[in-house]
Amino acid sequence: MTKSMEKIVSxxxxxxxxxxxxxxxxxxxxxxSYGPLGSEIKKNVKDLWWKNFVRDREEMVGIDGPILxxxxxxxxxxxxxxxxxQLVDCKNCRARLRADHLVESKLKIxxxxxxxxxxxxxxxENDIKCPKCGEKNFTPVRKFNLMFSTxxxxxxxxxxxxxxxxxxxxxxxxxxxxxxxxxVKLPFGIGQIGKAFRNEITPGNFIFRVIEFEQMEIEYFIxxxxxxxxxxxxxxxxxxxxxxxxxxxxxxxxxxxAPEKLSHYSKRTIDIEYDFPFGKKELYGLAYxxxxxxxxxxKFSNQKLRWRDEGGEPFVPHVLExxxxxxxxxxxxxxxxxCEEKLEDGSERVVLKxxxxxxxxxVAVFPLMKKDGLPEKSREILEKLKIFGLVxxxxxxxxxxxxxxxxxxxxxxxxxxxxxxxENESVTIRDRDTMTQERIKISELVAKLSExxxx
Ligand code: GAP
Numbered sequence: 001m002t003k004s005m006e007k008i009v010s011x012x013x014x015x016x017x018x019x020x021x022x023x024x025x026x027x028x029x030x031x032x033s034y035g036p037l038g039s040e041i042k043k044n045v046k047d048l049w050w051k052n053f054v055r056d057r058e059e060m061v062g063i064d065g066p067i068l069x070x071x072x073x074x075x076x077x078x079x080x081x082x083x084x085x086q087l088v089d090c091k092n093c094r095a096r097l098r099a100d101h102l103v104e105s106k107l108k109i110x111x112x113x114x115x116x117x118x119x120x121x122x123x124x125e126n127d128i129k130c131p132k133c134g135e136k137n138f139t140p141v142r143k144f145n146l147m148f149s150t151x152x153x154x155x156x157x158x159x160x161x162x163x164x165x166x167x168x169x170x171x172x173x174x175x176x177x178x179x180x181x182x183x184v185k186l187p188f189g190i191g192q193i194g195k196a197f198r199n200e201i202t203p204g205n206f207i208f209r210v211i212e213f214e215q216m217e218i219e220y221f222i223x224x225x226x227x228x229x230x231x232x233x234x235x236x237x238x239x240x241x242x243x244x245x246x247x248x249x250x251x252x253x254x255x256x257x258a259p260e261k262l263s264h265y266s267k268r269t270i271d272i273e274y275d276f277p278f279g280k281k282e283l284y285g286l287a288y289x290x291x292x293x294x295x296x297x298x299k300f301s302n303q304k305l306r307w308r309d310e311g312g313e314p315f316v317p318h319v320l321e322x323x324x325x326x327x328x329x330x331x332x333x334x335x336x337x338x339c340e341e342k343l344e345d346g347s348e349r350v351v352l353k354x355x356x357x358x359x360x361x362x363v364a365v366f367p368l369m370k371k372d373g374l375p376e377k378s379r380e381i382l383e384k385l386k387i388f389g390l391v392x393x394x395x396x397x398x399x400x401x402x403x404x405x406x407x408x409x410x411x412x413x414x415x416x417x418x419x420x421x422x423e424n425e426s427v428t429i430r431d432r433d434t435m436t437q438e439r440i441k442i443s444e445l446v447a448k449l450s451e452x453x454x455x
Contacts, residue, residue, distance in 0.1 A: 003277045008338050009206055011350065015409050017041065017334070017360075018207060030203035030210050037409055038330070040360035040390055042214075045245070045329050046193050048357055049216045052241060053322075054191040060218070061182055062191045065170025068150075068161045073169050076300035077293060079147060082264045083165060085201050086111065086119055087144035093133035098201050099141040102128055112260055116141040146198045148211075163197035168321060170194070171219040172293045175305055186307055186317060187230060189220035193326070205278050207327040214326035219289075221307070221317040227288055231268065234322050235286050238272060242283075245329065246355035247336050251275045252283065265292040274332045283332055284324045291316040333358055337410060352410035353433055356453040361411045362388040363449065366402050368418040370395050378417045381427065384446060385415075388454050407432055412453045415445070 012018040016035035022028035034042050054062040074080045086099040099119045100111035106128050111119055120141040122128075129136050148163040164170065171190045178190055193216045203209045222230055235254075242252050257269040266287040274283040294305045294316045306314035337354040356362065365382045367374035378393060385391045392411075394402050399416065406414055416428040420439075427445065430437045440448055 003335060003338050005206060005277045007340075007350075008277070008334060011338070011352075011408060012038065012334070017409070018330075030200070031212055032207050032210065037360040041330055041333070041354075041358055042326060044358045044360070044389075045326060045333070046214075046216065048245070049241075049324065050191070050193065052244070053216075053218060053237075057189070059184070059188045060191055061178060061184060061188070063171065063174050063178065064194065065167070065174060065192060067164050067195055067197075069164060069169060069173060071161055072300050073173060073297075074147065074162050076296040077169050077172075078264045078296070079162075079165060079169075080145070083146050084143040085146060086116060086141050087201055088120075088123065088141050089139045090130040090133060090135065091137045091139060092135040093130060095130055095132040096201055097130070099123065101202065102131070116143060144199075144201060146200065148197045148199050164195075165198050166196050166323075167192050167194045167215045167217045168219060168323070169293070171217065172297055175219075175221070175294060176303065179307075187220060187222040187226065189218045191216070191218045193217075205276070205281075207331050208276065208278070208281065210327060216324040216326060218320075218322045219293075220320040220322070222320060224291070224318040227318055227320065230320055231286065231288055234320055235270060238284055238286060238322055238324075241324075242272060244355075245333055245358060246353075247274065247332055251336060252332075253280065255282070263287065265289050274328075274335075276331065276335055283328050284322070287321045287323070289319040289321050291318050293319065349404055349407055351407040351432060354410040356412040359410045359412050361390050361392050361406065361409060362413075362454065363391045364394050364402070364406045364411050364414045365391065366399060366414060366416045367395050368399065368416060372419070373422060374417050374419075377421055381415060381417065381442060381445070385449070387446070388449065403430065403435075413449060 015037060017038040019033045019035050020027050021031040021033050050062065054060045088097050088099040088102065090097065103109065103111050103119060103122050107122065107126055123138055123141070127136070147165050150161055150163065152159050152161050171192055174190065178184065194214060195212060196215050197212050200209055200211055203211055220230070220234065243249065251274060253273045255271040255273050257271070262269055267290050269285055269287040271282045272284045273280045298305050298316065305316060307317045308314045333354055334352065337352045339351050339353055341349050341351060343349060363385045365378045365385065367378040375395060382391055382393050396402065403414060410432070412432050414430045416430065421427055425442045426439050427442055428437050428439050
């Protein structure tokens with residue numbers, strides 16, 4: 001069954017997962033806030049990634065670099081020259097459009113390698129109309145650099161700075177300091193999680209393509225002769241991650257970039273695409289960046305960025321780059337987990353079947369009634385369950401309603417405290433996915449939940 005983006009977006013707003021940003025001012029296009037539950041999911045994703053790819057791997061270290069880097073970085077990296085899209089404006093309705101997308105959707109041809117004049121000509125000669133107003137009144141096609149620029153207070157040579165469009169460059173700039181300050185040996189990797197900014201011409205599909213987002217990136221420094229073997233190893237690690245966050249293997253796919261479509265820095269790129277409700281789209285990527293970045297930074301900084309083996313010739317290491325978008329991870333996890341189920345009694349429920357590791361609320365505890373010592377007993381139990389992460393006390397409405405509320409936000413298990421609890425120290429636990437209930441002793445609760453949900 002195809003899942004509806006409309007329903008997913010509405011659930012995210014209703015339950016405090018993701019809100020459109022700046023709503024009191026009428027909204028600010030294509031930017032979003034993570035609400036109380038969304039920020040928990042985001043933190044869980046980033047913590048799990050950091051544990052999986054940085055802490056648990058001996059050959060990995062992490063950094064947390066700045067968003068604003070020396071402006072020469074972007075000359076060296078090629079972003080000033082190459083990080084462009086072809087833009088066209090409709091003079092009639094002022095829509096701003098990707099020129100290559102206009103041509104590709106009408107003529108089914110690829111604009112890769114065509115200059116701005118050639119694309120303008122194709123638009124003029126092929127009766128291509130503005131998809132918003134239907135007119136044929138376009139400006140000439142021009143290149144539009146996707147980096148956001150900003151003015152520094154300091155005037156002079158470097159008064160213009162750029163918000164980083166990828167976290168990767170902060171890692172390359174710290175390569176030398178990491179090598180000099182740690183005991184890493186080739187191959188080794190530097191991981192980083194942080195914000196990136198892109199002035200996308202056509203953002204959209206909720207948090208899929210936004211102007212401000214987060215990336216989790218690794219630059220893995222290797223000897224060039226080992227790149228193919230290590231490329232495969234990293235691609236396997238990326239697929240394992242997809243399964244760990246609960247994506248079904250039939251919903252994600254490999255997509256190898258054709259040589260003429262590769263980014264200016266890459267010799268080979270494979271994406272992992274996910275079946276989002278709006279189509280199969282890029283989730284993550286793995287690129288072989290060769291020695292492109294370090295060599296460029298050597299040239300522009302006049303510093304040596306070499307690896308030195310004892311007795312051997314110093315050389316510029318090559319780089320593999322596994323890259324993961326945080327926001328796209330969250331979107332994929334929510335799309336995968338979102339289910340509308342018809343129950344035996346004819347009623348319906350919405351349930352977010354997300355893996356317990358990423359669930360915003362780990363356990364909810366309900367007193368059957370708001371009296372007779374049940375709230376106090378529930379809070380006592382809640383305290384013990386805080387070891388699992390965020391847990392919630394919920395006494396609002398009938399028990400059935402409370403289950404539905406927690407089904408919608410993906411709480412893996414709910415604990416109900418009733419009069420029997422006061423008699424024999426037992427509670428009922430109810431599983432989100434199967435809806436089965438089981439009575440267990442409070443003394444066994446932590447061990448049981450650990451084993452079943454949080455091991
Ligand atoms: N350092 C390499 C790099 O930045 P990329 O494919 O342009 O490569 C990496 O971006 C990942 O960042 C993508 O796979 C995607 O998950 C995420 N991403 C890129 N642009 C994005 C956008 N506008 N909004 C949300 N996520 C984005």
